[in-house]
Amino acid sequence: MSLGTNIARAGGKASYAGLDLLASGVILLDVGGHIVYANAAAENLLESSLKALSRQKLSALFSNPEELAHIIAQAREHKYSDLRQDLTLERVGKDPLQVHTIVAALDEDELVLIELRENVQQLKLDREERILDQSQVNKELIRNLAHEIKNPLGGLRGAAQLLEMELPPRHLAELREYTQVIIKEADRLQTLVDRLLAPHRRPHIVGDVNIHEVCERVRSLILAEFPAGLTIRRDYDASIPEFRGDKEQLIQTVLNIAHNAAQALSERIAQGDAELIFRTRIGRQVTLAKVRYNLALDLHIIDNGPGIPSQIRDRIFYPLVSGRDGGSGLGLTLAQTFVQQHMGVIECESRPGLTDFRILLPLP
Structure with missing residues (x-):
């Protein structure tokens, strides 16, 4: 049952108070299409306060409101209990919103409820x-x-x-x-x-690759260079099958990422509590470069270091960009190139105390 249906059944404006607790954006429109309520998540999504949004027409916020206006009109005509659609809502001077939209009419107050959820897959x-x-x-x-x-x-x-x-x-x-x-x-x-x-x-030399052999090779190389103060923890899924790939390129990829992480952990290594984690999992129904794969290798290289500086976080895969004095800025660029040659991608999430590089590769 949808959020709109639940609110419609509950009725009464008092029932809107709990909407601020929701993670998805919720907007209520009057008969004229003006905004009468927006919860906190909607304020964040639209980058505007409820005070600024109140009494504005929702259609005025977007440069392509036609599709949204159409499903709102259908909801008012009670053709469906609720309407669901993925939309790209363009905004002047701001990034477009990729949202999954649910629209439902609330009979008692003659309002229309619009729920907006960021479309994570599209993003x-x-x-x-x-x-x-x-x-x-x-x-x-x-x-x-x-x-x-x-x-x-x-x-x-x-x-x-x-x-x-x-x-x-x-x-x-x-x-x-x-x-x-x-x-x-x-x-x-x-x-x-x-x-x-x-x-x-370098030619792309393809053979059978066991990702855990790759990780173990890198682990031995890193521990040989950093023998004290660094723990490398293994969290492997033994069911991951072998796949076709260039083993040397993948070793270089994992080594570049892990070596960068170990160098960033210098203070923690001195304290004796530095940690790297190699984690392997199987991803299912994964989309890589617009191609859907039933199975994918999901490899994480995680460290407990200071995190990537915010000023270069969005540029770490660009050539000659380095967060370390004396760094060439080529390690991650080469890693990304090698992974893309395997039809995969590298993603990164970083904050102080945790940096997670995620390598996704299609599996047979």
């Missing part, structure tokens, strides 16, 4: 689409930029070597220091460019 699809689009732009940018950098780098290095050969013997030791700076910096930049191009050059 997830939109977010994945943005990530994929941004990743494609990044790939093209990286490829073009790397090739533009490589050519002059070779010239700079060669010129520095020739210059070093022409230095007068009496000043060789003194001036060689400067030519070596040029050569070493050129080599460092060459290494960076090679890392940028690595995912696009």
